[in-house]
Amino acid sequence: xxxxxxxxxxxxxxxxxxxxxxxxxxxxxxxxxxxxxxxxxxxxxxxxxxxxxxxxxxxxxxxxxxxxxxxxxxxxxxxxxxxxxxxxxxxxxxxxxxxxxxxxxxxxxxxxxxxxxxxxxxxxxxxxxxxxxxxxxxxxxxxxxxxxxxxxxxxxxxxxxxxxxxxxxxxxxxxxxxxxxxxxxxxxxxxxxxxxxxxxxxxxxxxxxxxxxxxxxxxxxxxxxxxxxxxxxxxxxxxxxxxxxxxxxxxxxxxxxxxxxxxxxxxxxxxxxxxxxxxxxxxxxxxxxxxxxxxxxxxxxxxxxxxxxxxxxxxxxxxxxxxxxxxxxxxxxxxxxxxxxxxxxxxxxxxxxxxxxxxxxxxxxxxxxxxxxxxxxxxxxxxxxxxxxxxxxxxxxxxxxxxxxxxxxxxxxxxxxxxxxxxxxxxxxxxxxxxxxxxxxxxxxxxxxxxxxxxxxxxxxxxxxxxxxxxxxxxxxxxxxxxxxxxxxxxxxxxxxxxxxxxxxxxxxxxxxxxxxxxxxxxxxxxxxxxxxxxxxxxxxxxxxxxxxxxxxxxxxxxxxxxxxxxxxxxxxxxxxxxxxxxxxxxxxxxxxxxxxxxxxxxxxxxxxxxxxxxxxxxxxxxxxxxxxxxxxxxxxxxxxxxxxxxxxxxxxxxxxxxxxxxxxxxxxxxxxxxxxxxxxxxxxxxxxxxxxxxxxxxxxxxxxxxxxxxxxxxxxxxxxxxxxxxxxxxxxxxxxxx
Numbered sequence: 001x002x003x004x005x006x007x008x009x010x011x012x013x014x015x016x017x018x019x020x021x022x023x024x025x026x027x028x029x030x031x032x033x034x035x036x037x038x039x040x041x042x043x044x045x046x047x048x049x050x051x052x053x054x055x056x057x058x059x060x061x062x063x064x065x066x067x068x069x070x071x072x073x074x075x076x077x078x079x080x081x082x083x084x085x086x087x088x089x090x091x092x093x094x095x096x097x098x099x100x101x102x103x104x105x106x107x108x109x110x111x112x113x114x115x116x117x118x119x120x121x122x123x124x125x126x127x128x129x130x131x132x133x134x135x136x137x138x139x140x141x142x143x144x145x146x147x148x149x150x151x152x153x154x155x156x157x158x159x160x161x162x163x164x165x166x167x168x169x170x171x172x173x174x175x176x177x178x179x180x181x182x183x184x185x186x187x188x189x190x191x192x193x194x195x196x197x198x199x200x201x202x203x204x205x206x207x208x209x210x211x212x213x214x215x216x217x218x219x220x221x222x223x224x225x226x227x228x229x230x231x232x233x234x235x236x237x238x239x240x241x242x243x244x245x246x247x248x249x250x251x252x253x254x255x256x257x258x259x260x261x262x263x264x265x266x267x268x269x270x271x272x273x274x275x276x277x278x279x280x281x282x283x284x285x286x287x288x289x290x291x292x293x294x295x296x297x298x299x300x301x302x303x304x305x306x307x308x309x310x311x312x313x314x315x316x317x318x319x320x321x322x323x324x325x326x327x328x329x330x331x332x333x334x335x336x337x338x339x340x341x342x343x344x345x346x347x348x349x350x351x352x353x354x355x356x357x358x359x360x361x362x363x364x365x366x367x368x369x370x371x372x373x374x375x376x377x378x379x380x381x382x383x384x385x386x387x388x389x390x391x392x393x394x395x396x397x398x399x400x401x402x403x404x405x406x407x408x409x410x411x412x413x414x415x416x417x418x419x420x421x422x423x424x425x426x427x428x429x430x431x432x433x434x435x436x437x438x439x440x441x442x443x444x445x446x447x448x449x450x451x452x453x454x455x456x457x458x459x460x461x462x463x464x465x466x467x468x469x470x471x472x473x474x475x476x477x478x479x480x481x482x483x484x485x486x487x488x489x490x491x492x493x494x495x496x497x498x499x500x501x502x503x504x505x506x507x508x509x510x511x512x513x514x515x516x517x518x519x520x521x522x523x524x525x526x527x528x529x530x531x532x533x534x535x536x537x538x539x540x541x542x543x544x545x546x547x548x549x550x551x552x553x554x555x556x557x558x559x560x561x562x563x564x565x566x567x568x569x570x571x572x573x574x575x576x577x578x579x580x581x582x583x584x585x586x587x588x589x590x591x592x593x594x595x596x597x598x599x600x601x602x603x604x605x606x607x608x609x610x611x612x613x614x615x616x617x618x619x620x621x622x623x624x625x626x627x628x629x630x631x632x633x634x635x636x637x638x639x640x641x642x643x644x645x646x647x648x649x650x651x652x653x654x655x656x657x658x659x660x661x662x663x664x665x666x667x668x669x670x671x672x673x674x675x676x677x678x679x680x681x682x683x684x685x686x687x688x689x690x691x692x693x694x695x696x697x698x699x700x701x702x703x704x705x706x707x708x709x710x711x712x713x714x715x716x717x718x719x720x721x722x723x724x725x726x727x728x729x730x731x732x733x734x735x736x737x738x739x
Contacts, residue, residue: 471504
């Protein structure tokens, strides 16, 4: 048999061998064809298969050319028809092994979706090289597929997750051999690279498209902007937006939502709000994602009332909240310990079309356990979850561990096993973390190895938790060995693991090792994130190497990373401790200008700095500014205020601040009590100091040695009456001498 090639496709040059062509199949072919007046030759138009009947060569020829319709076969009850696609799928291996790619090419020409069919079959068999060869063969024979089919297949490759390299190889072949890529082709590659965090590769594809003279559409710009925003590279994301605007492309709600989410991620809520207002000004209607993004950012930063305002606005617009929207509010209230409001949101959710899921229930369980209402958490769990799964038990284990109740966490784990549920990697990770927090590092390591022995493969988070525990236990070397074990188990350390190592080195004062670890990070092809820089800056500041921290800050800016409120707070705190208030104020103003919202820690650092420089008015002004900005002071900020006022001799104002803290629902700790007791003793108000001491005992706050020593010094020269029996008993157990 001879085979000729024309621009139209494959042409049979003989018909006498048709029987031979199909004789190796189990079924004989019944062939319907249409005549093609092309140099006297015929081309296969359609193939259908029937159960085997010995027709002989003439019978097949008649069936093939349509000279005789072979009605005897058509009438058979056993007749069934298999499409060309099914035929190719069922006989692909046989075709490929017998005649190679040529035979597949013959059938490819007869299929509408031949490209997808053949390429998919090759890919399913792991024949990536032959898959590329097939495309190359098509190009060389003038049988190029439609770009639509190429795009479909490229998209399928990229969606498998780990086949981006194969997709890129095919893309390069398409650039070389054809068909001509469209903006959709480029978008598929850019989206995939962005999804994998390979933004530099995505940018290169984008620039290549521009060089080819293909104009990006809104979707392409949206993909790139979203990719940069998810990595916190806001400067580059806004640059892409500027390019889109210059091309006359207006951002839609998706672009605005991506940018808002990016700014929320880096803690720049002011810029997120600015974008929200700009979106409204441009006539772009916010959707549920836009509102949920803002609410999530506000909830995470403690501005839960503002989040509720956004929620009300969304409902007035006629939008229905989704699970993520409710999650943001419930999580925010739980974070503040306001479970009453959290359950109000939960009740609202129950009356809406959006039913609570297991994630919402777990948030409430965590919230109840956080404020010590573990019995209520268990009751709520039993009431709302008819069939608790591993996720629910994990929430309970996490809650018990956070409360320091490791024994209860282990009981919950045994209960999980008792109910025939299978623990997952997260279960073991939570228990390992709980053991480490309880100081049981050996038990944590034993559980880790028992987990591996049971057949569970630790993920990066598990390794990260264990390494963090080792570093906190001042065993950085063991952490390094654990990192080697990760490589042996084909689990590669990510940026989070390196951040943990850096934190461990900082805690040990080994900041000189940080540049070496940073170099290793770069050699592994990893890119430092904002946490990396914040950790190193904090480490250098802790040993009073502020100039090194500033160098890192400048490097971070050059890398296109947006400083967060934590970044600025680290530098402000360092300058305040060194008495360099001008520099601290400068960075505070830069932070405000960049749109970052100072938090309670930022204000506390500045207030402490002003008090140490005897600038009480500035410190009080900052406290009032914090209240005006609806930033709730915590017990640390109140302690700073009380301490500063006491040292300046303003005991009444200090007492007022102390009672303000109590009225706001805060429980003063041993530091706050110690500061005020010392202030009372210093001003000769021993009765007041004793009263505070009694109150402290009633509240269940355990006095420390400093408080005992302060009171003992005051009592030594005083002709005091019979003060509180608890005080005398405590003091009599200690040998306090004047120094």
